[in-house]
Amino acid sequence: MPDVRVKICGLRSVADVAAVANAGAAYFGLNFFPPSPRYVTLAEGRALALAAPVGLAKVALTVDADDAALDALVEAMPLDMLQLHGHESPDRVVEIRARYGLPVMKVIGVRDEGDLAALLDFSTVADQIMIDAKPPKEAVLPGGNGVAFDWRLVAGRRWLRPWMLAGGLTADNVAAAIRLTGARQVDVASGVESAPGVKDHARIAAFVAAAGRDLQLTQTPKA
Numbered sequence: 001m002p003d004v005r006v007k008i009c010g011l012r013s014v015a016d017v018a019a020v021a022n023a024g025a026a027y028f029g030l031n032f033f034p035p036s037p038r039y040v041t042l043a044e045g046r047a048l049a050l051a052a053p054v055g056l057a058k059v060a061l062t063v064d065a066d067d068a069a070l071d072a073l074v075e076a077m078p079l080d081m082l083q084l085h086g087h088e089s090p091d092r093v094v095e096i097r098a099r100y101g102l103p104v105m106k107v108i109g110v111r112d113e114g115d116l117a118a119l120l121d122f123s124t125v126a127d128q129i130m131i132d133a134k135p136p137k138e139a140v141l142p143g144g145n146g147v148a149f150d151w152r153l154v155a156g157r158r159w160l161r162p163w164m165l166a167g168g169l170t171a172d173n174v175a176a177a178i179r180l181t182g183a184r185q186v187d188v189a190s191g192v193e194s195a196p197g198v199k200d201h202a203r204i205a206a207f208v209a210a211a212g213r214d215l216q217l218t219q220t221p222k223a
Helices: 014-023 042-051 067-076 090-100 117-122 174-181 201-219
Strands: 005-009 027-031 057-062 081-084 104-110 128-133 163-165 185-188 193-195
Touching: 005 014, 005 057, 005 201, 014 027, 014 042, 014 201, 027 042, 042 067, 057 067, 067 090, 081 090, 090 104, 090 117, 104 117, 117 128, 128 185, 163 174, 174 185, 174 201
Parallel strands: 005 027, 005 185, 027 057, 057 081, 081 104, 104 128, 128 163, 163 185
Antiparallel strands: none
16 A cells, blocks of 8 residues: 655745655645735745755645736746646646646535535546535635545545545544545645644644554554
8 A cells, every 4th residue: 555645735934845855745835825824925935846855746726827827836936736726627727737737636625425526527637636625605715724524425435536635634633534535645734833824843744644654554464
């Protein structure tokens, strides 16, 4: 069974990048959605992308960005993946993949079983899908709200592309989430923060270790 790959989203300092790399995460996310407390400018994002060690994947989070915004983003810094966290259609995903030649991860919000059909639709056009909790109706942000969905909705299911579990994950619950859903990739933002947008490096290390502990438990032979 492959290792669980961890993505830490919403980094805002070079020290955050170092903490994520030292913890053993596979990806880190840069948030380019201005209303978010995790937002970084293009100049800030470039500095963080250039600080990343080889092997740590750099993911840019955008929300309903147009071509001009994406052009500026891709030209400003080296990236490994684009994460689309808005209302982008399957056709828009195809356009973005073709225009930039970068892998695309589409985020799908889930609250109930009726939301699962979109996962099938996007798994035919995106390189990866992220299954996140649908934000509360009053929420300003499309993600990073610290809200979980009923993980039983996706337990044992498979899609055409690799997928990542997100929404309300912490070091305390990530192992249980992995065991229940079978996820081999997980994403966290608010669950490793001491305040909105402020990453706690000890919590980052604890989260990555907890995700890895589930792998150890599943591989331990029974007596």
